[in-house]
Amino acid sequence: MPRATARTKRPTPAQLGPLATRPTAAAPLLPQALIERLLAVAMERGGEFAEVYVERALTTAVVLEESRIKSAQTGLMQGVGVRVISGAKVGYAYSDDLDEPALMRAARTAALIAQGKGSEQSFKVSRTPSPSYYKVAMPLADVDVARKAELVLRADKAARAFDPRVKQVNGSYADNTKRIAVANTLGHYTEDTQDLCRIGIQVVAEGKNKERRTGMYGGGGRVSFSHFDAFTPEQVGREAARQAVATLGAAECQAGPQTVVLAPGWSGILLHEAVGHGLEADFIRKGTSLFTGKLGQKVASDLVTVIDDGTVANSRGSINVDDEGNAGERKVLIEKGVLKGYMYDSLNAKLMGQRTTGSGRRESFKSMPLPRMTNTYLAPGDHLPEDIVKEVKKGLYCATFGGGQVDITNGNFVFEVSEAYQIEDGKIGRPVKNAILIGVGPEALKNVSRVGCDPMPDPGMGTCGKDGQSVPVGVGLPTLRIDNMTVGGTKVS
Structure with a gap:
């Protein structure tokens, strides 16, 4: 199979719009004043509670087949969701267009779905402290894609070397660096940066009489890319191969x-x-x-x-x-x-x-x-x-x-x-x-x-x-x- 590699260039600051700023406490994902205006619009129809959810995620996906990288892609997903609650009624609308008029339309749509008695209010939000259960020194989005592709190539090599009965290996690597912000009409505003990665390998082994068995293994977490220095792709490949071979002749x-x-x-x-x-x-x-x-x-x-x-x-x-x-x-x-x-x-x-x-x-x-x-x-x-x-x-x-x-x-x-x-x-x-x-x-x-x-x-x-x-x-x-x-x-x- 010919090698087919797809690449997506990293988005420019102009393409990112209001979300272009690096994640720091001083630079919210959306301007705070805009978030407060969205909350006010969301409550115009008389909801009991409104919330604005902002997300920006940079992703990587690598796919391996037949010992070659079939695709290696990076991408961006970003947008804003607005939720309004009135009793048990919930209005929800979102926009991946970050211009203020589009965001206001989403807020009004959510308000219309969950409308109660109309009211005009203004809302102020302030940063709410949050715990820290994961810290990544270098965002996964900043790690070169070639290094990520190398992981699945190494796993493939280890799986094939494990046993001559290994006939097929498929692999994947995926990660994202996601930053979120959540604000609501209770005055709370919270941000978080969430890095997540995973490698996965599937192995098919063939025994006597063309019997085939499959093994799968992988892992990752909210960890730095250095996680794979200890949880090595060689370990992953060998374990997937072991599983496939272990039950041949079962x-x-x-x-x-x-x-x-x-x-x-x-x-x-x-x-x-x-x-x-x-x-x-x-x-x-x-x-x-x-x-x-x-x-x-x-x-x-x-x-x-x-x-x-x-x-x-x-x-x-x-x-x-x-x-x-x-x-x-x-x-x-x-x-x-x-x-x-x-x-x-x-x-x-x-x-x-x-x-x-x-x-x-x-x-x-x-x-x-x-x-x-x-x-x-x-x-x-x-x-x-x-x-x-x-x-x-x-x-x-x-x-x-x-x-x-x-x-x-x-x-x-x-x-x-x-x-x-x-x-x-x-x-x-x-x-x-x-x-x-x-x-x-x-x-x-x-x-x-x-x-x-x-x-x-x-x-x-x-x-x-x-x-x-x-x-x-x-x-x-x-x-x-x-x-x-x-x-x-x-x-x-």
Whole structure:
């Protein structure tokens, strides 16, 4: 395949317009006076609350196929979203045209959607201090694209050298340096600069009889480019190749109830999907979550403590402030099996008589904020991971997860296990394929019988989708044993 490389020149200050200024406390993304005028216009139709969200993001995307860079692109996305709330009515409009007349039209549109009784007011905003959970010495946008492309080339080389059965390698690198500002009619004004990067490698290995297996690995976070000096692309390539090769010649997975042991780290995706979404306040308010009305009730084993924490240093899901300008928080959702709390954005908190937990997140200025997870993990227990496996006479060890589906109304979930092994007489044995975990979130948590003392975050590769919006998230889990889990497979016991 011929090499095709696309380049986009870095935007000039003239092209950036009002957002051209480097991010400093003395130079807001938009002039403060303009923001205050937008808030006043947004409230002309009598809303109870108005908010202006400003975003400027410089992005890089590199794609590798067949050991060559297929594309390497940089780009700019910028715009302003205006939200007006009146009771439960929400008006939202945005503009990627930063001229004042266009921004005023967006503010008036949002006001018309959520209109109440008309009023004329003026608003003043002042800077609200925010915490700092990630600092990047050099913005990722300032790192040369050639250095980023070199990462995936190195990963490709390492993956192909790992084993001659590796037949195909696809790679990608993506980053963005995003600066946001949020102001509202309560007088708050907050800014944040958010750097985020990730490398990802997919490997296809081929064994006997043309059998093919796939491995995927990668990671990153809100980190400097120097992160890849320690989390090297060679490690990423080799791990993706190892996963692909490891299950060549795997036996068919046996179906039926089994004791399941989850490996630490990325296995936390099961917790995120099967439990986390059901604890988001919009689903609770609408009564569509299985966890509605269960605060203070036992919903899991005594060994289970679930935490959503936006304050983890440099993690992919961390936030200094959410996309409503509220500080990120550490929230205990389930403590020793008892449901303790939900995740609230500002709107659902107001409608439910609660306070926001800094959980209002949006994909971009084109989207309204929703209550979302940040870094969701299971707190560690007291059991040694090797002892957890030794205690299992017969079961399934789940090393790596693939895709899955969850219905939050009843908690039913289905997850593909992309790398799995039989456990026989306390030892991890031969690999199996086509393993699927099937269950109900709370029921699975009630069947947790061992929690390891080896907490591990995922390497920084999670993206969560909801209502058409995607945001970066983190997950984590220690070694975990779940009894009586339904396992789907092609071999019936």
